[in-house]
Amino acid sequence: MKLTGAQALIKSLEMEGTEVMFGLPGGAILPVYDPIIDSSIRHVLVRHEQGAGHMAEGYAHVTGRPGVAMVTSGPAATNIVTPLCDAYMDSIPMVVITGQVAYSAIGSDAFQECDTTGITMPVTKHNWLVTDPQDIPQIVREAFHVATTGRPGPVLVDVPKDISNQTMDWYWPEAVDLPGYTPSSQGEPGMIRKAARLIAESRRPVIYAGGGILKARAAEALRALAEMTGIPVVTTLMARGAFPDSHELCLGMPGMHGNYTAVTAMQKADLLIALGSRFDDRVTGKVSAFAPDAKIIHVDIDPAEQGKVRRPDVPIVGDCRAVIEEMVAAIEAMGGAAAQPDRSEWLAQVRAWQRDFPLHYEQSFEEDSALKPQYVVEQLRDSTPDDTIVVSGVGQHQMWASQHWRFDHPYTWVNSGGLGTMGFAVPAAIGAKVGRPDRMVWAVDGDGCFQMTAQELVTAASERIPVKVAILNNAYLGMVRQWQELFYEERYSEVYLSPDLPDYKMWAEAMGCVGLRVEHPDEVQAAIDKANEIDDRPVVVDFRTDSTEKVYPMVPAGGPNDAIILDPSQGEGGR
Amino acid sequence: MAKHHTLSVLVENKAGVLTRVAGLFARRGFNIYSLAVAPTDDERFSRITVVVDVESKPLEQITKQLFKLINVVKIDELAPQQSVERELALVTVRAESGTRSQVIELVQVFEGRIVDVGHDEVTVMLAGHPDTIDDFEDLMRPFGIDDVQRTGRVALPKLERQAPRLRSVSGKVG
Incomplete structure (x- = not known):
């Protein structure tokens, strides 16, 4: 079957299960917009390309499926750089298709030409410049594979206009061909047993749950781990909802504007079980003063996160869900909940912090009261x-x-x-x-x-x-x-x-x-x-709302987390 | 050189790969000391031999971040004792009639070759261990070096009598 590059591109997106894409047409992507009319894919026409990128991100956040955005070359491509960088930082699976000037015109400063793959190289997991229409199905397949496996992230496929117009023989690749990309998901069993032993020895443990829990669909596994061990859980900004706020073991958000209990529990912990979290500076504050007495178990699918900020005692590279499930099994094999040490003193301390230093604001209802x-x-x-x-x-x-x-x-x-x-x-x-x-x-x-x-x-x-x-x-x-x-x-x-x-x-x-x-x-x-x-x-x-209202608690930037500032009406804190 | 480590990075032979590698070093704050790139016997792959300054960041972070590049297939850390390292240099040195014979003598000691001759200077080609080239440069300096071009080192693991001690960095994940 002969197809144009443009038709092959849309058909490849359909083959990948794309239901919707967000975009805005223009010169270099014109050929690709024609087959959209006949496609099953819903296209949402945005008003600015940045919007297309963030919409794709929002879609990916809530569905777990890769968001797809399509825009033209030059200024459209540069307008979508911010969402790419955003998705890269937050590990959001996203596939961006950009138009490019004709391959023969690349390098000539043609109208609406820019070096899209060059510009987006630092903010994508990988990107491709298509140079042959015959490569389109293979590249699209690889793009979705890279975006959604391992540590997810954004990818970009740049398609020159003449490539879109040329014809190719349609095929759908059976496999990806990426010899340098083999993400592993299973954690090392020895390390998982070591983690289970460390947990069983810990008197003041805290689970430090990050966005990786959500990426790995590991919320249930996390809950099983927390409930079996009775260990309290903090959920970072990227992990809100990964563990229910109404659960008695949930301490809420840590970090610069985290609540007192979440911040302080991490500071006083003797063990941090970091699951899909990356010791971001907004969580750690001054790194050298962060959780000074804590040993670290660090589970992350990205080996480069191990030891990037804080050297773990037990590094485990793997998919959060797979590793947590193995960890639960290992703890069970060691005697399960019954074999965990008595942590009632620690939990009582945590409860006391929650009672004494809750989030605080005051709304009054006088005629001239400001809205909080x-x-x-x-x-x-x-x-x-x-x-x-x-x-x-x-x-x-x-x-x-x-x-x-x-x-x-x-x-x-x-x-x-x-x-x-x-x-x-x-x-x-x-x-x-x-x-x-x-x-x-x-x-x-x-x-x-x-x-x-x-x-x-x-x-x-x-x-x-x-x-x-x-x-x-x-x-x-x-x-x-x-x-x-x-x-x-x-x-x-x-x-x-x-x-x-x-x-x-x-x-x-x-x-x-x-x-x-x-x-x-x-x-x-x-x-x-x-x-x-x-x-x-x-x-x-x-x-x-009230202009003078401030966000508390607050850890001043670069300061140690022990220097947490509460709402002024709550006094100096509890140390 | 104690602060330097040699990495042998096998990459897919695709457009833009060198940019990806060099760009990664720049944006992660790693320093490249020298870099040599050429295709391997398998045309699908090229080998980048990169000498990195591990004072800037720990080697472990460098290799882990490199591994995340989709086109990077394999990374070997080549310890100096367990690898053969060579570099090629072209050196243009002053060689007036009074000093020419001394220059030629030293070139012969170092088993270099004179590849170009001018009225007052010669260009010498020297291939050898990077330390040897350093020594040669030192000895030429008093005569007056006009120009030096070094290739940067290339390296392969030493063929040992027993199993090769080639430390492969594991944990490749995207």
Whole structure:
């Protein structure tokens, strides 16, 4: 069967099970857009290529399947670099197809030419420049394989226009041919037994669960491990929902804005069981002062993470689920729960921290009371189904959402962790809703973030993707303002945004959404109820929140985690 | 040279592979001391012999990150005692009539060859162990070196009487 390169590309995407892709056409990708008309793949037409990338990420986050985005060459390719980097940092499987100028014109500074594979090399797991239409099925197959196996990540396939137009003999490769890529998933049995012994000796252990739990579909295995051993679990920003917040062993989020108990339990632990986590600087604070008495068991599928930041006592390279299941079996073989030491003192200490230093804010309901952002998050949490998907951007609102939501299900929290990409929330929420149309999807966004990518709500309105957006509008680049208040003597430099400019309600309506505004705590519930009732178009709620509210607890950047600062009303902490 | 390690990196012979390897060193903060690349007897693969400065980052991180490149097939760390290392140098040195015979004598001692002759200078080709080339450079310096071009070292594991002691770095994962 003779196909054009373009037809082969779309057919290859279909063969890989692609249901939806996010994109925007242009000159060099024109040939590939023609067969889309006849394809089973749904195409969501974005308003900016960055949106396509973040939508693909949001889709991948909630479905576990690779997100697919397709854009043209040059500026379109550069516009999708941010999502690629974001996906690379957070290990999100994503396949990006870019158009390229004709192969014969490469290097001539042709119209809309840029060195896409060169630019994206540092932010992709791998990328390909197609030089022969006959290679297309093989490359697409390899691209999906690389994106979804081992430590997942984004890949890019750059397709010159003349290659798309040339014909090839259709085939579907039976196997990938990547002699240098053989990810292993099984952990070393000796190391797993050693880990089980270390656990059995530990009096003050903490499970440090990271995003790898979710990538490996290991939430159930994690729960089995925690319940068998009775070891408390912290869930990092990337792992929120990997262990239920309402579980008695869940300590919530550690790190720079983690809660006191999660941070302090890690500091005082004699053993950290790191599962799919990478000792990120936002978790460790000053590395030399991080969990100083703890031995480390480190389970990660990426061998380069072993010892990158902290040298583990027991390094285990493997898939989190496979390794945890083996670990549970090894512990069982050693006597199971009955053979674990008495840790009641440790758990009592943890309970005492939870009791004495909970997350704290005060919402009053006087006529002139300012609306607290945490109150908005908690009201949203209590007025939506348990399995609601929450998507955030980056900054104060992200931390409040992570802190005050109660994540009881995996894959209900979508955010930009490693890269910290402002503007992530709106497009990622759209992608999440496309992936899980059965779920309610709320973006909790900041006013600064919202202004970066809000135009994608036009995409959502026209494609009938009913996402809901809560803007915690404090009229500032709030996290920067917080740092300037605390560390730059309240010298506020370029952080004021205005609550009214733009008029978010009118802007939402201009984009085909329902726009609502809330200024007083008494109005919050009614607005949320109204938003929840609308499911034929997107809704944007402009919550006018207190500009002076800060995210606590807080570990100053680069400082030791023992220097955690609580909300000023809670005093100095408990040491 | 104690801070340097030689890695023999077998890569797929595909466009852009050298960029991937060199780019990785740059963005992870590793320093390359020397680099030599050429195809192997199997046309699907090339071998990159790279001497890395392990003061900048531990060798373990370098090899693990290199392994993550899809086109990298195999990495061998070549310890100096267990490998044959060679380098080629072209050296243009001043050789006026008064000193020419001394220069030629030294070239002969080092088993080099004079490959070009000018009025006041000669270009010498020398192949040998990198330390030998260092010594040769030192001895030529008083005569006045105009130009030196070294290839960077290439290396292969020593053929031992018993099993070859070639430390393969394991744990390849994507």
